[in-house]
Amino acid sequence: MYGAQLRQEFESRTGGTWPLNVGQVYTTLSRLERDGFVEASGAADEEGRIEYRLTTAGRAEVQRWWSAPVDRGQTPRDELAIKLALAVTLPGVDVPSVVQTQRTATMRHLRDLTRLKVDATEDLAWSLVLESLVFQAEAEIRWLDHIESRLARVRPTRPDASSTAGHRRTTDAEATR
Amino acid sequence: MTAPMLQLADVTRVHGEGEARVIALDGVSLSVAPGELVAVMGPSGSGKSTLLNVAGALDLPDQGQVLVEGQDLASLSPRELAALRRRRLGFVFQDLNLIPSLTAVENVALPLELDGVSARTARRQASDALESVGIRDLASRFPEEMSGGQQQRAAIARALVGERRLVLADEPTGALDSTTGEAVLRVLRERCDDGAAGLLVTHEARHAAWADRVVFLRDGKVVDTTGDPASPESLLTAGA
Numbered sequence: 001m002y003g004a005q006l007r008q009e010f011e012s013r014t015g016g017t018w019p020l021n022v023g024q025v026y027t028t029l030s031r032l033e034r035d036g037f038v039e040a041s042g043a044a045d046e047e048g049r050i051e052y053r054l055t056t057a058g059r060a061e062v063q064r065w066w067s068a069p070v071d072r073g074q075t076p077r078d079e080l081a082i083k084l085a086l087a088v089t090l091p092g093v094d095v096p097s098v099v100q101t102q103r104t105a106t107m108r109h110l111r112d113l114t115r116l117k118v119d120a121t122e123d124l125a126w127s128l129v130l131e132s133l134v135f136q137a138e139a140e141i142r143w144l145d146h147i148e149s150r151l152a153r154v155r156p157t158r159p160d161a162s163s164t165a166g167h168r169r170t171t172d173a174e175a176t177r
Numbered sequence: 178m179t180a181p182m183l184q185l186a187d188v189t190r191v192h193g194e195g196e197a198r199v200i201a202l203d204g205v206s207l208s209v210a211p212g213e214l215v216a217v218m219g220p221s222g223s224g225k226s227t228l229l230n231v232a233g234a235l236d237l238p239d240q241g242q243v244l245v246e247g248q249d250l251a252s253l254s255p256r257e258l259a260a261l262r263r264r265r266l267g268f269v270f271q272d273l274n275l276i277p278s279l280t281a282v283e284n285v286a287l288p289l290e291l292d293g294v295s296a297r298t299a300r301r302q303a304s305d306a307l308e309s310v311g312i313r314d315l316a317s318r319f320p321e322e323m324s325g326g327q328q329q330r331a332a333i334a335r336a337l338v339g340e341r342r343l344v345l346a347d348e349p350t351g352a353l354d355s356t357t358g359e360a361v362l363r364v365l366r367e368r369c370d371d372g373a374a375g376l377l378v379t380h381e382a383r384h385a386a387w388a389d390r391v392v393f394l395r396d397g398k399v400v401d402t403t404g405d406p407a408s409p410e411s412l413l414t415a416g417a
Contacts, residue, residue, distance in 0.1 A: 100393065104401045107218075107382060107391050111403065114386040118363070134383060141382040145220065 002049045003029055015116075015126035017133070037061055080140070084147060095151060103144045110137040180247055181208035182343050182374035183232055188241035190227050190397075201227040202238070203397035211342060214366060214375040216385035219394035225378045226347065228394065232376055233266055233345045234258050245343065263292045267336020267344045269365075271351035274332035275320040281327075282307060282316035285335040294339065306334035309371075310364045326357035330364055337373050344368070346377045350384055362387045 001009070003025045010020055029052055032038040037058035041051045054062065080102060087093040113134050120127040190202040201224045209215045219225050230236035231243055234250050243250045245265055253261060267288075275284045286303035290296060307313045310330040320328055329349055336344040346365065350358030366387050369375045377388055385391045391403040 100401050103393070104391075104403055107385065108403050110382055110386040111388070111391070114383075118366075134386070137386075138381075138383045149220065 001053075002051055004049070006052075013125040014129050015120070015123075017129055032058065088151075096148065099144050099148050099151075103141055106137050106140050106144070110134065110141070113137060179210050179212075181210050181244070182246060183209040183376065184242075184244040184247075185228075185232065186242040186244070188228075188231060188238040188243060190224075190231055190236065190238050192227075200397050202231065204241070205394070205397070205399055206241075207392055207399065209343070209374045209376055211372050211374050212369060213390070214369040214377060214388045216377045216379055216388035216391045217394055218379060218382070218385050218391055220380070223394045224397040225380075225394055227397075229345050229347050229376065229378050233268060234262055260292070263288050264340055265343055267333075267338070267341045269329065269332045269336050269344060269346040269349045271348045272325075274335075275328055277320050280317050280319055281312065281323065281331045281334075284320070284331060285338050288335065288341070289339050299339075302339045303334070306338040307331065309337070309368065310334045324357070325353050326360055329353065329361045333361070333364055333368060337368055342373050344373060344375045346375065348379055349377070350379075350381070355383075358384065 004022060006029075007020045007022055007025045029038060033040070033052070036055055038052045039055050041053045044050050084095075084098065087095045087098050113130055117127060117130045117134065120130055185205055185207045188202050188205045189200070192199045192201050203224075205224070205228060207215065217225050217228055227236065231238050234243070234245070234253075237243075237251065245261060248261070250258065250261070275281070276287070279287065282300060282303045285306050286296075286299040289299035289302060294302070304313060304316060307316055310333050312327055312330050312334070315323060315327055315331075318327075320331075323331065332349070333344065333346075336346075344365070349365070350361050353361065362384055365375055365377070369389075375388075377385070379385050389404070392399055393401045
């Protein structure tokens with residue numbers, strides 16, 4: 001497979017969610033070649049393209065990748081988690097508003113993903129990538145709901161004590177149904 | 178401009194008195210146009226169910242107006258309200274939607290027959306409605322012979338049979354697995370794309386994501402919404 005072909009296949013199978021720079025593809029191919037995982041199957045064709053194929057060591061490495069879990073030990077930096085952690089520890093930040101603004105934005109994102117999914121049903125690979133993004137957005141909204149209910153327990157926001165008590169009663173009644 | 182199918186203007190509904198007084202809805206305004214699916218999200222006790230009951234003329238507001246196709250529900254007699262529910266509104270609940278002793282097509286035809294439509298016409302319109310949700314071939318099955326997802330499709334068909342153009346759905350996918358639930362929402366979405374108006378109450382973001390707009394309810398108040406009501410232009414595009 002040529003470098004440009006690799007890029008095209010990667011992007012079509014993942015719906016262009018993570019665009020690849022063609023330079024990045026060739027840099028990676030030359031590193032893989034240096035490490036003995038891929039080799040050129042011949043000289044460059046008349047358009048200057050070189051076809052690459054996996055070596056035996058490359059196939060073994062791919063097999064190892066399929067059989068090993070993806071490393072979840074490292075936590076990538078999450079701007080939203082950091083933002084909320086700072087918001088709840090700083091005076092003067094309207095945390096419920098931060099939560100609601102984010103929930104609305106994530107809900108919009110989730111709606112857009114759902115619209116894309118309607119058109120992607122025939123394409124298994126792309127629809128699975130979309131569903132992964134859908135579940136992530138959904139998880140984020142659940143987490144924001146969770147923050148809100150924790151904050152409500154820590155610091156009740158409603159000034160009207162009687163109606164707050166009334167709402168609590170409703171909530172408890174519904175929760176025990 | 179397309180008139181809203183459903184409009185709530187500054188609706189307040191209070192349950193109970195004294196210590197037990199709960200403001201279930203507190204000045205809620207919202208509208209749903211033909212071709213639109215609007216979702217309402219909020220935690221337990223936020224007023225979602227009251228909102229749906231008020232929108233469906235099952236409960237009346239203490240203040241504010243509820244208009245269905247421009248008609249103020251407060252101006253209608255109980256008899257007229259019942260007629261409006263039969264002719265204009267359809268409900269889809271989490272479960273117990275269908276009458277067990279009637280087949281799918283009989284269930285869907287029932288509101289029409291109750292309204293005096295001839296059995297033959299009702300049956301034909303019910304078959305069309307079943308076709309629109311993709312289960313015409315299950316017309317003669319009893320609910321117990323259908324899967325949960327098929328029953329919910331039949332419930333959507335019944336909600337939108339004949340002249341009915343407004344469907345009010347309360348957690349319609351609650352009892353279904355995620356793939357079946359999604360198929361049901363897809364059907365609801367398609368019915369709205371074909372011109373129906375839908376109000377969907379759910380606590381699942383993934384389900385609300387099928388709507389054009391999501392209204393967030395908290396302590397009886399609308400605290401946010403994901404967008405403005407659809408413009409006539411975008412509705413034209415959606416219906417095309």
